[in-house]
Amino acid sequence: MLRTQIAWEYIYSYPLPVLAHTVASLSGNGTAINTFYSKSNHLSVPADNSLTPNHDTIYSQAELDLSQGPQIVTVPKFDVPSRYWIVPFLDAYLNYYGAIGSNFNSTAGQYLVVGRSEPANATYTNFTSDRVFHSPTDLNWIIARVLVFNDSDTPTALTFSGNITLAPYNTAINGSLNTTSKAAIDSRAVNGSGYSSAPGAAYGAYGNQPGFLNGFTQQPAQWFNASAIYVQTDPPANQTSNSTQAQTLTALSTAATTATGLASTAFQLGRQVALTCILSPAANVGLVTSTGWTFHNNSGIYGSNYLLRAQDTQNVIAALPPRQVIYFQASVDTQNRTLDASTGNNYTITFPLPLPAQAFWSLTLYNATSLNLIVNPVNRYTINDRTSGLVYGGPNNSTLTVFISASQPALGTAEFANWLPAPNNSAMFFLLRTYEPPAYAISGAYSPPGFVRLAPGGTATAGK
Numbered sequence: 001m002l003r004t005q006i007a008w009e010y011i012y013s014y015p016l017p018v019l020a021h022t023v024a025s026l027s028g029n030g031t032a033i034n035t036f037y038s039k040s041n042h043l044s045v046p047a048d049n050s051l052t053p054n055h056d057t058i059y060s061q062a063e064l065d066l067s068q069g070p071q072i073v074t075v076p077k078f079d080v081p082s083r084y085w086i087v088p089f090l091d092a093y094l095n096y097y098g099a100i101g102s103n104f105n106s107t108a109g110q111y112l113v114v115g116r117s118e119p120a121n122a123t124y125t126n127f128t129s130d131r132v133f134h135s136p137t138d139l140n141w142i143i144a145r146v147l148v149f150n151d152s153d154t155p156t157a158l159t160f161s162g163n164i165t166l167a168p169y170n171t172a173i174n175g176s177l178n179t180t181s182k183a184a185i186d187s188r189a190v191n192g193s194g195y196s197s198a199p200g201a202a203y204g205a206y207g208n209q210p211g212f213l214n215g216f217t218q219q220p221a222q223w224f225n226a227s228a229i230y231v232q233t234d235p236p237a238n239q240t241s242n243s244t245q246a247q248t249l250t251a252l253s254t255a256a257t258t259a260t261g262l263a264s265t266a267f268q269l270g271r272q273v274a275l276t277c278i279l280s281p282a283a284n285v286g287l288v289t290s291t292g293w294t295f296h297n298n299s300g301i302y303g304s305n306y307l308l309r310a311q312d313t314q315n316v317i318a319a320l321p322p323r324q325v326i327y328f329q330a331s332v333d334t335q336n337r338t339l340d341a342s343t344g345n346n347y348t349i350t351f352p353l354p355l356p357a358q359a360f361w362s363l364t365l366y367n368a369t370s371l372n373l374i375v376n377p378v379n380r381y382t383i384n385d386r387t388s389g390l391v392y393g394g395p396n397n398s399t400l401t402v403f404i405s406a407s408q409p410a411l412g413t414a415e416f417a418n419w420l421p422a423p424n425n426s427a428m429f430f431l432l433r434t435y436e437p438p439a440y441a442i443s444g445a446y447s448p449p450g451f452v453r454l455a456p457g458g459t460a461t462a463g464k
Contacts (some may be wrong), residue, residue, distance in 0.1 A: 016231070034071050187374065342406060363431075364433070
């Protein structure tokens with residue numbers, strides 16, 4: 001019974017220490033909250049330690065602590081209607097509760113985000129109700145995205161991203177200096193749990209988020225303590241700081257501190273059961289296609305679906321809901337074999353066009369171990385609807401065959417034109433993102449084609 005409870009609480013709490021650490025690292029341990037930080041390295045993302053970053057947009061992140069007062073989000077006037085942009089609002093438990101962006105016909109100007117203690121019928125000077133967003137929690141995570149059309153467009157996209165700003169609604173409140181803020185409390189909790197929150201330190205000795213999740217879960221006393229403080233500091237909507245959930249996490253932290261013998265074994269087995277449920281493809285709670293892809297058609301709006309939230313934390317943390325983007329995930333070919341070019345395997349995937357994306361789409365390849373992009377000689381990390389020089393096939397250019405290999409194809413060939421470089425030291429993980437998908441794709445009626453492993457020496461047929 002104890003093992004089952006431990007497994008369930010690992011699943012429930014899986015994103016919480018990660019989120020607490022994100023608060024700490026982005027906000028300088030809670031002293032620089034309510035500020036956007038743009039990712040300015042679009043052309044050199046492999047140096048970034050982010051989990052499965054896209055290579056389509058400029059990211060701009062902010063940790064909001066609305067216990068310090070409402071925050072004004074200002075967005076600029078964008079240059080062309082075709083430039084996709086979104087500023088999504090996620091509560092402290094990764095639930096999406098609203099957004100402004102190109103898909104919402106949002107206009108330039110100011111919007112207001114208010115915390116859990118603000119009355120639902122409150123009015124705010126200079127803000128109409130359609131420009132006010134009520135968060136169910138005080139801690140929020142914003143990851144704004146601005147589309148980059150091509151590499152030369154990066155400076156322009158960065159300018160627009162940098163012009164998305166935050167400011168306090170009440171200028172008399174200076175939350176950035178308040179050491180009793182919820183962000184500061186969570187920061188102190190994770191800093192006492194064995195890993196650094198210094199700028200640029202990422203996950204310290206754990207290296208990256210997957211390493212952290214694997215390593216830190218092996219310290220149950222610290223893991224459940226950090227999770228308990230997180231829940232107590234900013235409980236889920238309609239819960240209090242002394243909720244049953246908070247009490248359970250605290251009790252497990254205390255029990256793990258003194259656990260020996262069978263009790264210690266129960267914590268180890270509970271962790272193993274939880275990680276199997278989270279990481280095993282067989283336990284995936286999403287839709288599985290016959291071509292080897294999986295996707296979650298209710299990401300971002302988790303409610304009590306804690307296993308789905310944990311699985312998304314592993315691969316697509318801070319996911320947008322499917323009406324904004326579908327994250328198709330693949331790590332096996334059409335024969336259910338692990339995608340691995342490090343052993344000399346080459347692959348193709350042939351897409352019938354157009355793909356189900358009313359905004360744009362991209363196919364991005366990651367190292368399956370680190371979930372980072374792949375350093376490669378041609379600086380290509382994704383194939384998308386904006387990639388120049390692609391060779392199409394079929395009548396009226398109706399298909400696109402992408403060639404995947406660790407070794408560079410010959411210059412001037414269709415394989416080189418459509419090449420997505422693979423790692424030579426790891427298996428592969430793919431994300432196919434379709435932004436603003438039609439309803440039939442969200443319902444599961446669309447299945448991406450599968451990856452075909454070529455015979456030794458085989459080549460693609462794109463453009464032939």
